[in-house]
Amino acid sequence: MSLPISPDVVAGNASSNPAVKTVWAQLLARPLALIGLFFVAVTVLGAVFAPWLTAFEPNEQMFDGLSIEGAPMPPGETFWLGTDLLGRDLLTRILYGARTSLIIGIAANGIALIIGTFVGVVAGYFRGWVGAVLMRFTDLMMAFPALLLAICLAAVFSPSLWIVAMVIALVYWVQTARVIFTQTSSLAEREFIDAERALGASTSRILLRHILPHLVPTIIVWGTLGISTTVLLEATLSFLGVGVQPPTASWGNIIFENQTYFQAAPWLVFFPGVAILALALGFNLVGDAMRDILDPTQRGRD
């Protein structure tokens, strides 16, 4: 699993680094990765430029946003993707919802990666009781039904954007910890680590300069794939009403709010659903391509 990659992959300047350049070039040469990058780019651009891309406010209830009977408007000229239950423009809410999904996806996944890497490296490098305790705790967390735990946690703390991100991270770090643990424990037995120890290198130097750089490919792959999992988790929590709370737009809570109306107005489920799918798919495609590029043991399978 580990790669003989030089430490300057991490330390070096991204644009001038040959390793980063090759990875990038290989990524662009894969059609599936390109499709993935496209979905991710569209979502990011939509989120960043939301105020300029739409004439409406996300929480603006339009006078003409509901029909005379008070029903949501179907997709049309004024409201491209239609309006929701409260007469708000759906496209606007989806664009602003992209911000929520991306913030939570990146934050939750980032926190999970940090916790997971820390636990995995510490448990894998220091055997003995520290490692044993950490890994038994990881086993314990693995036995939790993740979604049920997330719902309980979200109910314990009243959910705000950052709390939802924390909850997802608290549930999701376990997988990363396991993978990093396996890699670190095999790295720790390699000769070059023994050599460092014999030379009298400090533990922190070994961990930061020699172990961590070898974990970078794994962290990148898990980091990319993890965003799609966290995006899906956020959407699911928000759909159940324990995630991001209205009126803040999130793709999951748009569907949650309009669920009762979906038989008459299916676009209220369809468009936000497609948005969630596209973003999760985007990160999955990019992550999978990264794994093929960065992990030589997987090479030749495709």
Place this chain on the structure above:
Amino acid sequence: MPAYIFRRLFQAALILIGVSFITFALLYLLPADPVRQIAGRSATAQTVENIRQQLGLDQPFVVQYWRYLTSLLQGDLGRSYLQKSEVTELIAARLPASLLLMVAAIGCELVIGLTMGIVAALRRGSITDQSLMVVSFVGVSAPQFVVALLMLYFFSVRLSWFPIGGYGTWQHLVLPAVSLGIMGAGWYSRMMRSSMIDVLRQDFIRTAQAKGLAARKILIGHALPNAILPIIAMIGIDIGLFMGGIVVIESVFGWPGIGQLAWQAIQRVDIPIIMGVTLVSACAIVIGNLLADMITPFIDPRIKLR
């Protein structure tokens, strides 16, 4: 083997006690007061206090947990705060529905996932292979509740092929099982594909080809049995995903299983039910993992259980 199973079961018991402690502690920290929920809005402070004492919720945390744990070890999950019946009975009444849904979903996963994986592996590198893998990625990335709602819309509302929700006949089962199984089908098709490709490269396949065995016989008799086993083991590990998935799917389809029970209990702060369902799910996950590990030596006899 018996010593191994015994040790694993002992570890499993410790893990379940750990799960019970963490869940209990989390629910103890819950800002919503279960007693208020039981007593209702108009209750006097005296009534609230009485109920609190009756349920033992005025006791310190350690006492409450100890009481829960001792009755748990006797197989007693306590009484529901709001439904006034035993949690074990409530769960027992709903477990068959959830199990039925899970078995059907696993069946779906295997039929869709394995077929896609085998076809893709046999036509490796072709357009068919590439399109199947894109489809599998879509399956993996599709949020279950969206799949569920859209299928409800097309197949129930529009085409009226299936009932909109509920429980009873096989028609009720189709949509929930497919929505629950689609994500796994995506994963399994990818795993089956690489598992098949690995097996097809092995020497014994070449030997079979060299002695002139028909391609169909090689596939069914030699390649498939070897390629499928690792995927079967994965099902055990995936039980956790199912336990989460049923909360969503059961609430969308009004399926009367433990997922719906848990979801209603969380909304009403009915702590004994939440605890019960969490423990039953954790139990299922632990057993699933144990079974997966026990299958491994059959997949690869070089692996010995220690």
